[in-house]
Amino acid sequence: MNTIDLTPLYRNSVGFDRLASLLDNALTTETKVSAYPPYNIEVLGENNYTISLAVAGFSQDELDIQVEKGVLSVSGNKDKAQEEHNYLHQGIPNQTFERKFNLADYVEVTGADLSNGLLNINLVKEIPETMKPKKISINQVDNALEHRKKEKVINDKSNDQAA
Structure with missing residues (x-):
């Protein structure tokens, strides 16, 4: 795979460090990251999302969900003490995994449910109110009143200069 040099992006922009890091990270780890477990990201509403991970074979005690610095980490650790099986074919992986998701600003995890082998994480x-757009009202000033005020200022200046 060809690598892409993002140095010009870092050099010519200010304040977009996180975006450049995300792009760089996505492009360099694309081949390193396992496809396990498969997942879906679903939009439920304007500001509601759900991440569903297929974690068949994992119990609630074997799963861990953490959020730190805008990164959601989901990991599963299988107990090594389980008895050995003699499989003819093993299509259901029972491996330890860690899956990370970068969260946008102001996205919070509200809960998680494990049902029928699917781990659903609600976001x-x-x-914040201070960051939402505000409508600014425009006051209408009577043009005749404003015109009279301007004339008075001009007359006062001409009287001061004459004196």
Whole structure:
């Protein structure tokens, strides 16, 4: 795979470090990351999302979910003390995994459910009131009144200069 040099992006931009890091990380780890476990990201509403991971064979005690610095980490650790099996074919992986998701600003994890081999992680995007767009009202000033004020200022200046 060809590598892409993002140095010009770092050099010519200010404040987009996180975006450049995400692009760089996505392009360099694409071949390193396992496809296990498969997952879906579903949009439930304008600000609601669900990440569903297929974690067949994992119990609730073997799964761990953490959020740190805008990164959601989901990991599963299988107990090595389980008895050995003699499989003719093993299509259901029972391997330890870690899957990471970068969360956008103001996206929070609200809960998680494990049902029928699917781990559903609920997310909500809550933008603070101070960051939401505000409508600014425009006051209308009477043009005749404003015109009279300007004339008075001009007359006062001409009277001061004459004196």
